Amino acid sequence: GGTTRGDDSGEGSGGGAQGEADPDAEIPEGLAISFLPKQLNNPYMTYANSGGQEAVEELAGEFKEVGPSEANASSQVSYINTLSQQGSDAIVIAANDPDAVCGALNQARQAGSVVVSYDSDTNPDCRDVFINQATAEEIARVQVEMVAEQIGGEGEIAFLSATPNATNQNTWLELMEEELAKDEYADIEVVDTVYGNDDDQKSFNEMQALLQSHPDLAGVVAPTTVGLAAAARYLSGSDYKGEVVLTGLGTPNQMQEYVEDGTVEEFALWDPKDMGYLAGYAAASLSAGRITGAEGETFEAGRLGDYEIGANGEVVLGPPTVFNADNIDEYDF
């Protein structure tokens, strides 16, 4: 899944605002906008980039998608170098490592490219704008709301996370705990946090142990797409189906089966396609000079409407979308 790596916003002066923005500048046709996902063969990234493609095509630009087959920073570097050699107008990147790609990105910027990061940020010093899929607070809040409602406001719950080292997961876990400390959730107790390492078998094992060790468990929150799907798959084939609530972050396609068979009622995620779409518009606007990445600038993003650039050059996509039996058929990712 694409939700495992840090969207931690490091320090730094934020989107290198160079020169003045001209909100009325024309977006020229034929802009070469290249998307560089964390990893090519990742369905989540593929779907996100389909949004990017949509945006670039609306703007009559040239869409391109390149990337490594394994999610590591060093191979991203060689792609960045190749793209900048080819004179790409804009590079839209989901960084595998916030720092390792910096040198190459800055070289590309000196060569005239603009850089937009999406999904997972680079060091703010080496990109113009970051498209943040959702703020961590929102993500935590939505998940707590869902689980609280489904278990009826009281009972034991547990978290099934990705790896113990995943920064974004840990941020969400912390924020969820904070959220749960509020009075309205006083009857909910977090009894355990386990890590499925985003591996199917490991997630199965951890779910099994959770259920065995906590006979009174009412709900499980899995803020990782791989973990949620694996947990749902495990539940749907076990004796606990229907007895334990499961929710978290997941993709509609993966979860469709389990929503239909009643294992899972509701779960959430941002719409990655919208994220890619927004990144496409941001890249074009930067390239055209409509924005420079400075805080407070606004730009128009096609069907999504207007967006404002926040601190550190961040643009927040919006609140996560909640999926359930009523709307799940409308999405395909």
Next chain:
Amino acid sequence: MGKSFGTVRALQDVSLELRAGEIHALCGENGAGKSTLVKTIAGVHRPDTGHVEVDGARTEFAAPADAQRAGVAVIYQEPTLFPDLSVAENIFMGRQPLRTGRRIDRPAMRRATEALFERLGVRIDPDRPARGLSIADQQLVEIAKAMSFDARVLVMDEPTAALSGVEVERLFAVARSLRDAGAAVLFISHRFDEVFALCDRITVMRDGRYISTDPAADLTVAAVVRRMVGRDVATLFPKQEVEPGETVLEVEGLTRAGVFADVSFTVRAGEIVALAGLVGAGRSEVVRAVFGIDRYDSGRVRVGGRALPQGRPAAAMAAGVALVPEDRRQQGLVMELSIERNATLTRRWPLSRMGLLRRRDEERATAVWAERLRLKAGRFTDAVSTLSGGNQQKVVLAKWLATEPRLLIVDEPTRGIDVGTKAEVHRLLSELAGQGIAVLMVSSELPEVLGMADRVLVMHEGRVSAELDRAQADEESVMYAATGQKGRAA
């Protein structure tokens, strides 16, 4: 037939005719091309020129399996056993008796193996893995395997090299009965007594060339040797008389449960002591224990008055002991390393400065020994595995002799070595003894034992059954003690 390996012309225009109902001997020096000829007949090598005819029809063996199907069974010079599999399976690999559903019939296989061993008169557990068998037992398993083929042509490449009198007699009985049943037997050996005792005709090869074929009755040992070597060979056992000095090796009550018990003896400087006995008597085990390869349960080993620790060959070496092992393939040589590296493996100290090897010295040292032992090799940088069997043995000897030890232990030192070199080895051993080195020699060759030893220790079933000095020892007394018959001579 002709066959070359790179620059080495192993066979040049060699012809050989085997008749049904005869035992045919093949003689030649080390590296004369005997084994190569055998392998070519067996379909292992493809001849560069020439061909094989079976029953007058020209045939081509693309692989050993083809030769087997045509009724050719071969005992190779180097045992070709599967160490991980049981002895019975080794014998019947690919031809296991079957029962319903083409399943292997294990009980039948076991029985058949026992029957074969019965015929050979040996006791080996058919179910034990081949790993750990002594070289002699390996050879016996090979023989049993070849017998199990009921082949029309049986080729034996030095099958007796590791065997002693009794087994050899049994093997001969088997070979004769095969001959009488109409099979053709090709027999290769460096021991002329065997060749003349067993064979009907003798073919001689030299340097990859065919020399002659004659009925055994028309030949003498001297004549064969002359044809093999191309000259006359000096006396076989050039024993020097030496006055023994102080005691170098002292073994006291050495015991290892089930293998040997209460073995005590001494070896003095300048003395050659022979350990004689039948195969499996435990001689190799004793010297391995002395050298520190195997552990023992009780007893003591002293060299020059100082106790040797158990299980540490390095310590034995440091104390000036050298061991030439019997199984050169597994224990003596590192087959993939070059001749040069092998020859100098044990003595890098004198050849190196601060641990740094000097290649030129290494080359020179190898050349000296190659000369002394008449090593027949292409280049010293070739892998040892490309040498002929006898020449490999020479490399092992060189490796240990070069350490200039106080006590030299040799286990079957002339196994597979041709007459000419054998004399050379004997002269060498005797010369070393003359220089005051103590020599302990394990040998299954009675003439060698009698010719070389100052004293003979005879072992029977793990115990020393007799100790004979040079004057007392003769063929009869040694055999008596070796077979466990007490009374005479002891």
Next chain:
Amino acid sequence: MRQVRELGILLALVLLIAVTTAVNPGFLAAQSVRDLLLGATLLTILAVGQSLVLITRNVDLSVGSVMGLSAFAVGTLFVAFPGLPTPVAALAGVAVGTVCGVVNGVLVAAARVPALVVTLGTLYMFRGIDFWWASGRQINAADMPDGFLGLGRVTLLGVPLPAVVALLVVLAAGWYLRNYRSGRELYAVGSEPQAARLSGIPVDRRVFAPFVVNGALAGLAGVLYAARFGTLDATVGTGMELEVVAAAVVGGVAIFGGSGTVYGAALGALLLSTIDAALPMLRVDSFWQQAVVGLLILVSIGLDRLLAVRTARRLRGGGSRGA
């Protein structure tokens, strides 16, 4: 000696289960035993196939990729023909694996290149084909029929069907290796390839066949993976090869060929799977889990070693060669 090897692992396994059950009695509840068996199924099947290859002194690193490819093939098939009967899909998966196995076998037997290098190449090749085929797509549970996804819930005498299949595979392979000439010849080839050739054994064929069988079994594992996890993309099975080889070796199959049994390999797989399943039950801190896995492997091996030494000493104490 060989039996002892397996005994040691069995003992380690029993100890582990006993300790875990003592800490968390739920470990032996019907549901979790079922889970344990299902969890061990894939690794066991792969370890059996790998053992066949290892016994001939070769290795197949591409199993993870083959399993992934086969799993994706099965998924794609269901997407294309939603009503496909399960056996047909399973056969197709096995067929894909077999083809991959044939490729490996041909390259190794014909080219006489170290199997490690060849299968490293095909590891990337097969994975690459998978990538190209998937092109970023993911196949989800909703794309596959319930009958197929429910395979794990079908039981025979209380044992889940996939586990029964794995058991059959183990028994069949064990039976074959022990009782058939060609089975014994695999050991011969691995024990001493030179001698095998001299004995007239068709070495190339005996090297080739295990790769094919291993491919077919990896294909089967792919089918079971699809049925068990329901989510398929091009990364299924990545990195699996190490665990598979490890399971076989822990179970006493020598990487240098010629010895070991598939029963041992299966036990090794069961041990490694049980370690994985037991750690969460033992509530081992997640930051420590990896370290504990390592420690448990070392302890099992140590135990095994101890037993082996003991037995060897006992064997030697009594009589000599036993003739």
Next chain:
Amino acid sequence: MRQVRELGILLALVLLIAVTTAVNPGFLAAQSVRDLLLGATLLTILAVGQSLVLITRNVDLSVGSVMGLSAFAVGTLFVAFPGLPTPVAALAGVAVGTVCGVVNGVLVAAARVPALVVTLGTLYMFRGIDFWWASGRQINAADMPDGFLGLGRVTLLGVPLPAVVALLVVLAAGWYLRNYRSGRELYAVGSEPQAARLSGIPVDRRVFAPFVVNGALAGLAGVLYAARFGTLDATVGTGMELEVVAAAVVGGVAIFGGSGTVYGAALGALLLSTIDAALPMLRVDSFWQQAVVGLLILVSIGLDRLLAVRTARRLRGGGSRGA
């Protein structure tokens, strides 16, 4: 024979570079040559260490974990003592690796358990310690001094310092193996352990030492990793072992011990790294890249094989060898 092996790989490498440069002349630009060298550095160092172990008929699967642990140790050290001089930090990293190597060596040499199993255990152990130590923390470039991070930009005669270090490691190991008695003994031990013991070679010590050296080199690789990538967490080096063993074996080091050189292993590492770097330059469709990596490995090996057969035939004057 051995020289030929290396020639084949060298030829494959030269061909690959030639083709890539023909397609994209930028491939031989100073910057990308520097990148290529830097990229190959880690793998080369690890492959040299691994070769030493492989030559003695053992294997060390834990290198990835050791490298990760050492990298993290260096990072932590800089966090604790921001002004630490680079050489001290480097030494500390190497020391951590050495300790890991000692653990491996002791377990293998003393317990006489297959190295594959032992180092599989320590693979998890060391990784587990890394996990526990990191506890989810990440160390970033900002935590390390610029002097350290800039190591890759320091050049000697135009060659980046880390590449020079790798070269020195290769030369030193090669020289040692060829010219020192203990070096030659490693081959003897791997080729025929029995014979080695009989020749009075201290087998246990000769098995032990390569593990230690390999550990130290993995530690060094960890230091260079930290300097090159600047971001460290507990997952650094995961899965590296396969690639390392592959590089050595591609370069002609036998997994069955006793043959191969570190020059070959280094060439193998260079070839694999170059394949990785060349693909984007060749504009190979990304979905195909994995498949192409696999294909290139197979082709290199095929080429190598072809050369070997040719030479063997010439040397031998025709005819097969068979046994």
